[in-house]
Amino acid sequence: MNTLLQVENLKTYFRTYRGIVKAVDNVSFYVNDKEIIGLVGESGCGKSVTMLSVMQLIPTPPGKIVGGKVIFEGQDLLQYKAKGDQMSSIRGGKIAMVFQEPMTSLNPVLTICRQLTETLERHLSMDTHAARIRAIELLKLVGIPAAENRIDAYPHQFSGGMRQRVMIAMALSCNPRIIIADEPTTAVDVTTQAQLLELMKEMVDRYNTSLVIVTHNLGVVAQYAQRIYVMYAGHIVESGLSDDIFENPRHPYTISLLKCVPRLDETIEKRKLIPIKGLPPKLIDMPEYCPFLPRCAYKIEKCKTGPVSVLREVGNQHYISCFVDSQEKI
């Protein structure tokens, strides 16, 4: 399997009046060909900023990518200008993105047709007529009934789930190598979520696309992702194969996170949830050495004496950034 996208030591900082916010700090990950990976973390942990940095969509100022490499098909994307032609042809063409809020990511004053054909005309140089035919095809593909009639509708005439299907159609339109789905199902109901996840899985299988699912819901990635990265306060704290992350988590944060969510398959009657103490740190005022230290239930003396190493290997493709090697099973 060859690596399609490799992100190395990515750092994205935001300058504010109160200081520098290290939203993404030394994040490295890779995506292989035809692979589905999950990036999991709570809100504000920097998962969306990581993906926006890959696409160079960070508003500058105040944000700035201050270091690292984003290597895609042998080229470092960070060498390209954010608004330059090279980056524009990759964005939407080779790497596509599905955003969280289909309400706000579709333009309310343009028809669905216009929004779909724009991408096709820009990246594939199709003429208006051909683009329209292709757009109808795409809508049918993502399961929009009566696509011929609905293509001229405006986004507000679509339900949340349908809008997200349009977003998926838009992402697929130029046969991208990678689709980045940033919280694709957060704004929709569970039954719609199941429909959308199934649709995305089917699409990436059919078109041999890689998929990056960014989410705060551990359950969403459990079924589909092959590998998972867990992010906390701007850092990747654990990465590994999906089975290992869920059945043999090694970083205290991952362990605690899995213990504090109620599960449908709970076997013990009325299990008491074990919450994580305290709050996630403010990125402007990070704890010394380890971001999770103040909330960690497994901390040892060594944690307070020096910075935690970068990710270290604890198993087959399994990495954690922690001194403690808790083998505790859940």
Place this chain on the structure above:
Amino acid sequence: MTIEQNDSVVQVKNLKMYFTITRGLLRRKVGEIKAVDDVSFIIRKNETLGLVGESGCGKTTAGRCILRLYTPTAGSIIFLGHDISTVPEHQIRPLRSHIGVIFQDPYSSLNPRHSAGTIAGRPLIIHQMVNNKREYDGRVAELFKLVGLDPSMMDRVPHEFSGGQRQRLSIARALACSPSLVICDEPISALDVSIQAQIINLLEELQERLGLAYLFIAHDLAVVQHISDRVAVMYLGRIVEISNSRELYKNPLHPYTKALLSAIPIPNPRIERTRHRIILKGEVPSPANPPGGCHFHPRCVLATSECAQVNPPLRDVGNGHEVACTRV
């Protein structure tokens, strides 16, 4: 049954809440949205009833009817022995001191210009529960401690609190008048995953300590299953299944409940791979124009021609497990 009814805190019978759709200058009535259509349930002392369903199924409306934020179209709500569905507008206020409410969004449900102490203590003044300043201060401090907030934070305003702390403040406000029933309308869905557990545990502790009854409205079945004693599943304004929460999870009968349960992801890849996921076709129909007969029949795998004709009533299948489906 009579003994059971005696310890009921609230008993909702055949509740209906219809909203009329009007059009034009004269506001002609052109249709009706049956947000809650013939819903009945009982919540007993010390018990949590979970109300689940997708957005737009009428679960929040049902909660608001109990609070009498809406006047129900039909049906009765018997709260501590009195029917409150017909109480005239000017007599509602004393009633509300017995029912607390926690809203979904702790960012918009707290007045940003009021101090935390004022927010939590306001119900005490409105309902004249305290006689003097000292009593008021004492009670507010007590409420703060009850929900795990430091009383020294009383003078701060909501934006200085984190999401979890704000929700604790909402809980303090809901409990100010020592209610018998608390309506929790999606109390944790706006919170971070690691904070949700804190609030769930707090709600459970408070219930144990104060003997509260909860109506827990949420869309997250895993959370509802965890906190509730009984769960009612709603679809387009009707309860389609109601049961003890263990039983509902182990043995769901209604095809919609089955689909809903199977749609919830479990954070374990091994279990996920072997699970059979039921993907429902299409979308929830508009409540303004629901399908005839059983509302679920156009999306149901078991549906027959009969299902399009008759609306199946809830029937008991044993152990208080009731289901509204003729095919199971």
